[in-house]
Amino acid sequence: MRNSAAAAKREARLDLDRFLPYRLSVLSNRVSGAIAKAYSDRFGLSIPEWRVMAVLGGTPSLAAREVAERTAMDKVQVSRAVDSLMRARRVARTADAADGRILRLSLTPKGRAIYDEVVPLALHLEDVFLSALSPDERRQFDALLGKLARQAHLLGGETK
Amino acid sequence: MRNSAAAAKREARLDLDRFLPYRLSVLSNRVSGAIAKAYSDRFGLSIPEWRVMAVLGGTPSLAAREVAERTAMDKVQVSRAVDSLMRARRVARTADAADGRILRLSLTPKGRAIYDEVVPLALHLEDVFLSALSPDERRQFDALLGKLARQAHLLGGETK
DNA sequence: GGCGATTGGTTTCATATGAAACTATATTGC
DNA sequence: GCAATATAGTTTCATATGAAACCAATCGCC
Numbered sequence: 001m002r003n004s005a006a007a008a009k010r011e012a013r014l015d016l017d018r019f020l021p022y023r024l025s026v027l028s029n030r031v032s033g034a035i036a037k038a039y040s041d042r043f044g045l046s047i048p049e050w051r052v053m054a055v056l057g058g059t060p061s062l063a064a065r066e067v068a069e070r071t072a073m074d075k076v077q078v079s080r081a082v083d084s085l086m087r088a089r090r091v092a093r094t095a096d097a098a099d100g101r102i103l104r105l106s107l108t109p110k111g112r113a114i115y116d117e118v119v120p121l122a123l124h125l126e127d128v129f130l131s132a133l134s135p136d137e138r139r140q141f142d143a144l145l146g147k148l149a150r151q152a153h154l155l156g157g158e159t160k
Numbered sequence: 161m162r163n164s165a166a167a168a169k170r171e172a173r174l175d176l177d178r179f180l181p182y183r184l185s186v187l188s189n190r191v192s193g194a195i196a197k198a199y200s201d202r203f204g205l206s207i208p209e210w211r212v213m214a215v216l217g218g219t220p221s222l223a224a225r226e227v228a229e230r231t232a233m234d235k236v237q238v239s240r241a242v243d244s245l246m247r248a249r250r251v252a253r254t255a256d257a258a259d260g261r262i263l264r265l266s267l268t269p270k271g272r273a274i275y276d277e278v279v280p281l282a283l284h285l286e287d288v289f290l291s292a293l294s295p296d297e298r299r300q301f302d303a304l305l306g307k308l309a310r311q312a313h314l315l316g317g318e319t320k
Numbered sequence: 321g322g323c324g325a326t327t328g329g330t331t332t333c334a335t336a337t338g339a340a341a342c343t344a345t346a347t348t349g350c
Numbered sequence: 351g352c353a354a355t356a357t358a359g360t361t362t363c364a365t366a367t368g369a370a371a372c373c374a375a376t377c378g379c380c
Contacts, residue, residue, distance in 0.1 A: 014282060014283065016218075019282070020286045020290065021286065024187060024192070026232050028181070030309075031180060031184055031308075031312055035181050046366090051182070057173065058176075063329095064328070065328060065329080072186050076367080077368085083330090099328085101374070102328065103328080119172040120172050123174065126179065126181065129180065130308075132308055132310065133304065137304055137307070141308075144297055144300065145183055145187065149187050149190075150292065151292035152190035224359065225358060225359080234339095235359065236338065236339085236359090239359060260346080261358040261359070
């Protein structure tokens with residue numbers, strides 16, 4: 001009895017099915033994957049591309065750096081996603097009047113049209129997943145996710 | 161007023177900060193990243209390598225395919241992780257007596273020693289994250305995560 | 321007003337990843 | 351018992367990714 005702590009330590013097991021990082025990772029990949037498949041099939045958008053469009057749809061004229069901050073992507077990823085979105089004429093950019101380093105990004109009409117189709121689709125699929133929870137449970141989950149995100153933010157610093 | 165549904169559709173916005181897949185992805189990456197950094201720094205283990213070791217620590221003599229199933233990894237990933245773990249003498253394998261295609265995997269003593277160090281470390285870090293929640297909230301979160309995982313499983317089929 | 325340190329953004333390079341092809345063994349149906 | 355098919359695992363190839371180097375342009379400050 002007295003050695004139970006030491007014994008527990010030596011015999012420690014880790015059950016992946018109960019381990020938070022593993023559970024989060026599997027769930028996240030399943031949810032993101034299912035939604036990504038929908039917009040990838042229809043519009044050939046990758047996840048980074050869609051994230052850039054999502055943020056520009058809500059707030060146009062952002063600098064690439066601001067897009068990176070809001071999407072938790074790094075600037076290389078943003079640069080590449082913007083590059084391919086521009087080649088597809090879904091995003092356009094203009095020089096900033098005041099600061100020559102900055103290029104301001106916005107959806108083109110073509111990009112906006114896609115955004116307007118993808119948003120309801122994404123929200124619908126989110127809703128299908130969340131239909132496993134009652135309205136009350138959704139609120140709980142929302143709150144708990146928020147607490148954990150804040151905690152992770154405090155501890156981690158880094159994102160990705 | 162009467163057109164509000166159509167209007168809502170046309171004007172649909174997506175706020176990434178409230179969008180489930182995005183929130184899960186950021187949280188998952190932060191949590192996994194922080195824990196992965198710990199065992200990567202100390203033992204040079206990648207996430208796939210650690211997952212393979214984690215499952216073999218709890219259940220030895222698994223075939224690679226079984227490891228893949230339990231870790232939600234694909235067989236290529238498992239094959240490569242096993243390859244590097246074997247080169248580091250952390251995992252060994254033996255031919256299956258009954259089926260010549262199968263190679264049964266287990267931790268070596270060296271691998272076991274690492275497992276015995278990483279498990280308490282991983283559990284400790286998990287606990288640090290979860291310390292943002294009360295015991296009651298943890299139980300809630302556990303249950304809600306379970307419901308969503310089942311839902312995702314039903315809908316998705318695929319994992320990763 | 322001009323030089324060193326910063327910042328926005330892109331490119332390079334080395335590594336990680338997944339899909340599909342491949343090898344070898346087992347199983348099934350005849 | 352043997353062809354057709356399926357399964358375990360590895361390799362190949364093409365693409366995705368991140369860290370670090372890089373090229374402006376701006377800011378700080380003397």
